Amino acid sequence: MNKPKIVILGAGYGGMITCKRLEKLLKAGEADVTLINKHDYHYLTTQLHKVGAATAADRQIALSIPELIDSQKTHFLKAEVSSVDTNKQEIHLHGGDLITYDYLLIALGFEIETYGIPGIKENAFEIRSFKSSKAIYHQIIKQFNLYKEDQDPSRLTFVVAGGGFTGIEMVGELVDAMPKLCKEHDIPFEKVKIIAIEGAPSVIPFFPEPLIQYTTEFFQKHNIELITSKKILACTPEKISLEDGVDIPTRTVIWSCGVKGNTIVERFGLPLQKGKILVDPFLRVKNMKNVFSIGDCSCFMKNEKDSLPPTAQVALQQAPVCAKNIVATIRGEELKPFEYHHKGSVASLGTKAAVGLVGSLRLSGLFGAFMKQVIEARYLFNLGGIPLIIKQHFHVKREPLKVSAK
Ligand SMILES: Cc1cc2nc3c(=O)[nH]c(=O)nc-3n(C[C@H](O)[C@H](O)[C@H](O)COP(=O)(O)OP(=O)(O)OC[C@H]3O[C@@H](n4cnc5c(N)ncnc54)[C@H](O)[C@@H]3O)c2cc1C
Numbered sequence: 001m002n003k004p005k006i007v008i009l010g011a012g013y014g015g016m017i018t019c020k021r022l023e024k025l026l027k028a029g030e031a032d033v034t035l036i037n038k039h040d041y042h043y044l045t046t047q048l049h050k051v052g053a054a055t056a057a058d059r060q061i062a063l064s065i066p067e068l069i070d071s072q073k074t075h076f077l078k079a080e081v082s083s084v085d086t087n088k089q090e091i092h093l094h095g096g097d098l099i100t101y102d103y104l105l106i107a108l109g110f111e112i113e114t115y116g117i118p119g120i121k122e123n124a125f126e127i128r129s130f131k132s133s134k135a136i137y138h139q140i141i142k143q144f145n146l147y148k149e150d151q152d153p154s155r156l157t158f159v160v161a162g163g164g165f166t167g168i169e170m171v172g173e174l175v176d177a178m179p180k181l182c183k184e185h186d187i188p189f190e191k192v193k194i195i196a197i198e199g200a201p202s203v204i205p206f207f208p209e210p211l212i213q214y215t216t217e218f219f220q221k222h223n224i225e226l227i228t229s230k231k232i233l234a235c236t237p238e239k240i241s242l243e244d245g246v247d248i249p250t251r252t253v254i255w256s257c258g259v260k261g262n263t264i265v266e267r268f269g270l271p272l273q274k275g276k277i278l279v280d281p282f283l284r285v286k287n288m289k290n291v292f293s294i295g296d297c298s299c300f301m302k303n304e305k306d307s308l309p310p311t312a313q314v315a316l317q318q319a320p321v322c323a324k325n326i327v328a329t330i331r332g333e334e335l336k337p338f339e340y341h342h343k344g345s346v347a348s349l350g351t352k353a354a355v356g357l358v359g360s361l362r363l364s365g366l367f368g369a370f371m372k373q374v375i376e377a378r379y380l381f382n383l384g385g386i387p388l389i390i391k392q393h394f395h396v397k398r399e400p401l402k403v404s405a406k
Contacts, residue, residue: 004031004330007091007101009081011037011065012045013379014107014295014315014322020383021323023073031330033073034099036091038080040065041401043130045109046312047376049170052127052136052254053177055351058401060392062130068384081108084268086291103290103326106277108265110296110310113258119235124255127166131403136254143251144185154249156192159240161232162257163198163205165347168215170254171196172349175222195225195248197240199257202228204347204355211355214364218349232257259310261297273299273307281337283322292326294318300338308340316379317341346372 006022008015019035026033041062043051050056065076080094084106091099112128114120125139126132140158147155160170174194182189196203196219202212203219203226219226227242234241239249261276271278271286276299278286283300285291295315300308308314317340325335346356346368354368363371380389 003029004102005100006031006033006103006105006326006330007099008033008035008105008107009084009091010107010109010295010297011035011042011076012107012109012295012315013312014109014319015105016042016065016068017316017319017382018105018107018294018323018326019069019074021320022326023070025323025327026073031103032075034075034077034101035065035069036077036079036081036093036099037065038078039130039403040076040078041130042068044376044379048127048130048133049166049173049348051130051133052125052170053140053173054137054181055173055177057396057398058130058134059397062401063383063388063392068388081264082267083264084270086268086270086285086288089290103329104292105322105326106265106268106285106291106293106297107295107315108262108297110259111262112255113260114255115257117232117234120232120253120255123235123237124161124253127170127254127256130401134403136252139252140181141185144181144187146251147187153191153193154238155251156187157195157248157250157252158193159195159197159248159250159253161197161240161253161255163196163200163203163226163228164256164258165204165345166256167196167198168203168355169348170256171219171224172353175224176350176352193225194223195227195250197227197230197232197242199231200228207355207357208362211357211362211364214355215349218353259296261299261310265293265297273301276307282325282335283318283338284325284335289329292322294322300340302340311345312379313343313345314340316382346375348372 022033042065043062047061051061082094083092089101112126125136143155160167203215230242235253239247240253241247265277277293278299279293283292296310302308321338328335344358346354348354353365354372356363356368
């Protein structure tokens with residue numbers, strides 16, 4: 001009998017951890033596993049803001065997939081998925097190739113939500129992939145060089161739009177990075193302006209007041225101009241426009257105002273809810289027995305009204321259950337329903353501070369930053385054990401990574 005063929009689409013948090021779990025759960029020769037991703041590296045999405053500010057080596061954030069998987073158990077294919085036909089059990093790849101499957105996991109992640117605001121898609125920078133985040137760093141250096149030619153202050157004005165988690169993490173990273181970058185590129189640091197814009201009355205409005213206060217004071221201490229309660233109306237290559245007629249001349253807007261599911265899934269003909277693949281309690285696509293979906297491109301309803309948020313924490317808790325359920329389906333065993341347990345959230349403000357809430361415990365400052373490191377190290381441990389933690393902290397390659405796909 002032919003071995004069942006499992007195909008995983010996307011090597012982000014959800015896809016990677018499912019793959020590692022399958023390597024452990026499947027008996028030798030029980031199934032063939034293929035992991036498909038558009039790059040040959042797995043990027044740590046929760047640390048992409050560091051790529052934007054160049055505060056981490058490329059290989060600390062983008063890990064080689066062939067080095068993470070067991071090539072005896074998983075076949076890795078670097079390719080971009082263009083569509084899926086669940087009737088024929090086929091995956092279509094850019095370039096025309098076609099892969100068949102018996103069991104499929106769709107874990108294709110997120111896209112940036114621009115809410116249709118004019119000029120954002122064309123002119124703002126996104127913290128979405130390794131490449132899009134690297135473009136932020138290149139933009140900073142480009143503007144430094146152009147400033148030396150024309151002394152236009154808008155070149156040294158960097159706007160971070162969105163005061164949620166990603167936005168404050170990006171600001172924190174710029175705070176850490178700017179003095180060094182200015183020194184390296186001979187730019188007067190005192191002329192650099194970082195502006196944070198948030199439509200709500202405060203940054204991280206979903207957090208308790210003392211943590212909002214801490215973050216606001218952190219911004220003040222580091223001369224970050226914070227604009228709140230103002231909606232962004234448009235963005236051009238030279239300025240960002242806010243309501244009440246406020247225009248801010250800038251060449252660099254970093255957009256971190258929200259995400260949506262990867263819109264590629266709209267082409268798959270699967271049941272969708274708010275643009276994401278609707279899954280049942282076992283993480284299978286609704287009304288399907290052999291197609292699963294997890295992470296940011298999927299919609300798991302926690303009750304009749306609300307779905308789980310698009311976070312790494314959700315994807316990482318879903319992955320082991322999904323792996324078990326794929327194996328149980330192959331073996332004809334009972335499947336396990338997925339249950340989410342929120343463990344808390346911590347947002348970094350550069351390397352020396354963070355704010356977070358774990359249960360009812362509020363974290364801030366250096367202790368918060370330490371906890372953030374623990375969370376990141378824990379992920380590396382799950383992915384590759386102690387050797388991966390040691391490698392990522394001490395033996396990581398320093399040369400820049402060559403990137404091609406978006
Ligand atoms: C800066 C930042 C900070 C964050 N911080 C936190 C945090 O502190 N805590 C938290 O819980 N969450 C955080 N998040 C959210 C978290 O990163 C996401 O929820 C998580 O990455 C989702 O995992 P995923 O596996 O669904 O998708 P991803 O990790 O996005 O992986 C999707 C993968 O699919 C690949 N892919 C996409 N399209 C194709 C295609 N057509 N063909 C082939 N491959 C494709 C991508 O290259 C990628 O490798 C943060 C996000 C950002 C951007």
